[in-house]
Amino acid sequence: MEVRRSARRRRTVSAYEEDGRLVVLIPAGFTRAQERMWVQRMRERLAARRARRTPGDDELAARARRLSTRYLQGRARPASVAWVGNQRRRWGSCTPATRTIRISEQVRGMPGWVLDYVLLHELAHLLVPGHGPDFWALLEPYPRLERARGYLEGVAAAAHLDISDDGPDGHDVSTDRDGRGEHAV
Ligand SMILES: [Zn+2]
Numbered sequence: 001m002e003v004r005r006s007a008r009r010r011r012t013v014s015a016y017e018e019d020g021r022l023v024v025l026i027p028a029g030f031t032r033a034q035e036r037m038w039v040q041r042m043r044e045r046l047a048a049r050r051a052r053r054t055p056g057d058d059e060l061a062a063r064a065r066r067l068s069t070r071y072l073q074g075r076a077r078p079a080s081v082a083w084v085g086n087q088r089r090r091w092g093s094c095t096p097a098t099r100t101i102r103i104s105e106q107v108r109g110m111p112g113w114v115l116d117y118v119l120l121h122e123l124a125h126l127l128v129p130g131h132g133p134d135f136w137a138l139l140e141p142y143p144r145l146e147r148a149r150g151y152l153e154g155v156a157a158a159a160h161l162d163i164s165d166d167g168p169d170g171h172d173v174s175t176d177r178d179g180r181g182e183h184a185v
Contacts, residue, residue, distance in 0.1 A: 001024070012027070013027075064078055071138075072123060079100060096129060101123070
Protein backbone atom coordinates (compact mmCIF):
# COMPACT_ATOMS: atom_id res chain seq x y z
CA MET A 1 0.00 0.00 0.00
CA GLU A 2 1.27 3.43 -0.89
CA VAL A 3 -0.18 6.89 -0.37
CA ARG A 4 0.87 9.64 -2.75
CA ARG A 5 0.12 13.26 -1.95
CA SER A 6 -0.40 15.60 -4.84
CA ALA A 7 -0.18 19.38 -4.60
CA ARG A 8 -2.36 19.68 -7.67
CA ARG A 9 -5.22 17.74 -6.14
CA ARG A 10 -7.72 19.76 -4.16
CA ARG A 11 -10.51 17.42 -3.22
CA THR A 12 -10.38 14.32 -5.35
CA VAL A 13 -9.08 10.97 -4.18
CA SER A 14 -8.36 8.09 -6.49
CA ALA A 15 -6.85 4.66 -6.18
CA TYR A 16 -5.56 1.94 -8.41
CA GLU A 17 -3.53 -1.22 -8.23
CA GLU A 18 0.06 -1.26 -9.45
CA ASP A 19 2.15 -4.44 -9.36
CA GLY A 20 -0.28 -5.87 -6.82
CA ARG A 21 -0.01 -2.82 -4.53
CA LEU A 22 -2.77 -0.39 -3.74
CA VAL A 23 -1.80 3.18 -4.64
CA VAL A 24 -3.98 5.94 -3.21
CA LEU A 25 -3.68 9.49 -4.53
CA ILE A 26 -4.81 12.20 -2.13
CA PRO A 27 -4.59 16.00 -2.04
CA ALA A 28 -1.46 17.34 -0.32
CA GLY A 29 -3.57 19.28 2.18
CA PHE A 30 -5.30 16.26 3.70
CA THR A 31 -4.83 15.66 7.44
CA ARG A 32 -3.63 12.27 8.73
CA ALA A 33 -7.19 11.50 9.83
CA GLN A 34 -8.54 12.26 6.36
CA GLU A 35 -5.79 10.15 4.87
CA ARG A 36 -6.66 7.17 7.08
CA MET A 37 -10.35 7.48 6.32
CA TRP A 38 -9.83 7.68 2.58
CA VAL A 39 -7.28 4.86 2.44
CA GLN A 40 -9.77 2.63 4.26
CA ARG A 41 -12.60 3.71 1.99
CA MET A 42 -10.60 3.14 -1.21
CA ARG A 43 -9.42 -0.25 0.04
CA GLU A 44 -13.03 -1.34 0.61
CA ARG A 45 -14.07 0.01 -2.75
CA LEU A 46 -11.33 -1.90 -4.61
CA ALA A 47 -12.09 -5.10 -2.70
CA ALA A 48 -15.76 -4.80 -3.66
CA ARG A 49 -14.84 -4.18 -7.29
CA ARG A 50 -12.55 -7.20 -7.31
CA ALA A 51 -15.23 -9.41 -5.73
CA ARG A 52 -17.65 -8.40 -8.50
CA ARG A 53 -15.10 -9.23 -11.18
CA THR A 54 -14.06 -12.65 -9.93
CA PRO A 55 -16.33 -15.61 -10.47
CA GLY A 56 -17.86 -17.57 -7.59
CA ASP A 57 -18.18 -21.37 -7.49
CA ASP A 58 -21.33 -21.38 -9.66
CA GLU A 59 -19.69 -19.27 -12.31
CA LEU A 60 -16.56 -21.40 -12.08
CA ALA A 61 -18.60 -24.55 -12.79
CA ALA A 62 -20.40 -22.82 -15.68
CA ARG A 63 -17.05 -21.73 -17.07
CA ALA A 64 -15.77 -25.31 -16.86
CA ARG A 65 -18.85 -26.56 -18.73
CA ARG A 66 -18.28 -24.04 -21.51
CA LEU A 67 -14.61 -25.04 -21.80
CA SER A 68 -15.49 -28.73 -21.90
CA THR A 69 -18.01 -28.10 -24.67
CA ARG A 70 -15.68 -25.93 -26.67
CA TYR A 71 -12.41 -27.85 -26.40
CA LEU A 72 -13.27 -31.38 -25.25
CA GLN A 73 -16.52 -31.99 -27.15
CA GLY A 74 -18.33 -31.89 -23.78
CA ARG A 75 -16.77 -35.21 -22.75
CA ALA A 76 -15.31 -33.92 -19.47
CA ARG A 77 -18.16 -33.69 -16.98
CA PRO A 78 -16.99 -32.75 -13.48
CA ALA A 79 -19.32 -33.46 -10.55
CA SER A 80 -18.07 -30.33 -8.80
CA VAL A 81 -15.76 -27.42 -9.47
CA ALA A 82 -14.83 -25.16 -6.56
CA TRP A 83 -12.31 -22.63 -5.32
CA VAL A 84 -10.10 -23.78 -2.47
CA GLY A 85 -7.99 -21.61 -0.22
CA ASN A 86 -5.80 -24.29 1.31
CA GLN A 87 -4.03 -25.31 -1.87
CA ARG A 88 -0.89 -23.25 -1.92
CA ARG A 89 1.45 -25.47 -3.92
CA ARG A 90 -0.90 -26.26 -6.77
CA TRP A 91 -2.91 -24.10 -9.10
CA GLY A 92 -5.55 -26.73 -9.52
CA SER A 93 -6.20 -30.36 -8.78
CA CYS A 94 -8.55 -33.07 -9.86
CA THR A 95 -9.72 -36.33 -8.35
CA PRO A 96 -11.00 -38.44 -11.25
CA ALA A 97 -12.65 -41.04 -8.96
CA THR A 98 -15.09 -38.43 -7.65
CA ARG A 99 -14.83 -36.12 -10.69
CA THR A 100 -13.96 -33.28 -8.33
CA ILE A 101 -11.99 -30.27 -9.51
CA ARG A 102 -10.50 -27.72 -7.14
CA ILE A 103 -8.94 -24.44 -8.22
CA SER A 104 -6.60 -22.52 -5.93
CA GLU A 105 -7.76 -19.10 -4.75
CA GLN A 106 -4.36 -17.92 -5.99
CA VAL A 107 -5.66 -18.19 -9.56
CA ARG A 108 -8.66 -16.00 -8.74
CA GLY A 109 -7.08 -12.66 -9.47
CA MET A 110 -5.29 -13.85 -12.61
CA PRO A 111 -6.45 -13.09 -16.16
CA GLY A 112 -9.41 -15.10 -17.46
CA TRP A 113 -7.32 -16.92 -20.06
CA VAL A 114 -5.01 -18.22 -17.30
CA LEU A 115 -7.97 -19.41 -15.22
CA ASP A 116 -9.37 -21.08 -18.35
CA TYR A 117 -6.10 -22.92 -18.91
CA VAL A 118 -6.04 -24.23 -15.32
CA LEU A 119 -9.69 -25.34 -15.62
CA LEU A 120 -9.10 -26.96 -18.98
CA HIS A 121 -6.01 -28.76 -17.65
CA GLU A 122 -8.03 -30.29 -14.81
CA LEU A 123 -10.96 -31.10 -17.10
CA ALA A 124 -8.59 -32.94 -19.42
CA HIS A 125 -7.44 -35.06 -16.46
CA LEU A 126 -10.99 -36.41 -16.20
CA LEU A 127 -10.26 -38.00 -19.59
CA VAL A 128 -6.53 -38.70 -19.42
CA PRO A 129 -4.77 -39.16 -16.07
CA GLY A 130 -1.09 -38.42 -16.72
CA HIS A 131 0.84 -35.88 -18.75
CA GLY A 132 1.64 -37.97 -21.77
CA PRO A 133 1.37 -36.83 -25.39
CA ASP A 134 -2.30 -37.81 -25.45
CA PHE A 135 -2.94 -35.44 -22.55
CA TRP A 136 -1.25 -32.45 -24.22
CA ALA A 137 -2.98 -33.28 -27.51
CA LEU A 138 -6.29 -32.62 -25.72
CA LEU A 139 -5.09 -29.14 -24.69
CA GLU A 140 -3.56 -28.33 -28.06
CA PRO A 141 -6.65 -26.51 -29.42
CA TYR A 142 -6.54 -23.96 -26.57
CA PRO A 143 -4.96 -20.93 -28.28
CA ARG A 144 -3.22 -19.45 -25.22
CA LEU A 145 -1.78 -22.70 -23.93
CA GLU A 146 1.90 -21.76 -23.95
CA ARG A 147 1.22 -18.20 -22.87
CA ALA A 148 -0.79 -19.36 -19.87
CA ARG A 149 1.86 -21.89 -18.84
CA GLY A 150 4.49 -19.16 -19.12
CA TYR A 151 2.37 -16.81 -17.01
CA LEU A 152 2.03 -19.37 -14.21
CA GLU A 153 5.75 -20.16 -14.31
CA GLY A 154 6.47 -16.45 -14.03
CA VAL A 155 4.18 -16.04 -11.02
CA ALA A 156 5.72 -19.08 -9.32
CA ALA A 157 9.24 -17.81 -9.97
CA ALA A 158 8.40 -14.32 -8.70
CA ALA A 159 6.92 -15.74 -5.51
CA HIS A 160 9.81 -18.23 -5.14
CA LEU A 161 7.26 -20.99 -5.05
CA ASP A 162 8.26 -24.50 -5.87
CA ILE A 163 5.28 -24.85 -8.12
CA SER A 164 5.07 -25.56 -11.79
CA ASP A 165 2.23 -26.87 -13.83
CA ASP A 166 3.78 -30.29 -13.70
CA GLY A 167 4.31 -30.21 -9.95
CA PRO A 168 7.47 -30.05 -7.86
CA ASP A 169 9.34 -32.86 -9.56
CA GLY A 170 8.09 -32.56 -13.06
CA HIS A 171 5.24 -34.89 -12.26
CA ASP A 172 2.01 -33.87 -10.66
CA VAL A 173 0.42 -37.16 -9.88
CA SER A 174 0.10 -37.96 -6.23
CA THR A 175 -2.04 -40.66 -4.78
CA ASP A 176 -4.05 -40.21 -1.65
CA ARG A 177 -4.55 -42.88 1.00
CA ASP A 178 -7.55 -44.38 -0.76
CA GLY A 179 -5.37 -44.99 -3.76
CA ARG A 180 -7.31 -42.59 -5.93
CA GLY A 181 -5.15 -40.71 -8.33
CA GLU A 182 -4.95 -36.97 -7.88
CA HIS A 183 -3.65 -34.71 -10.54
CA ALA A 184 -2.56 -31.19 -10.09
CA VAL A 185 -1.61 -28.38 -12.39
ZN1 LIG B 1 -1.89 -32.10 -14.73
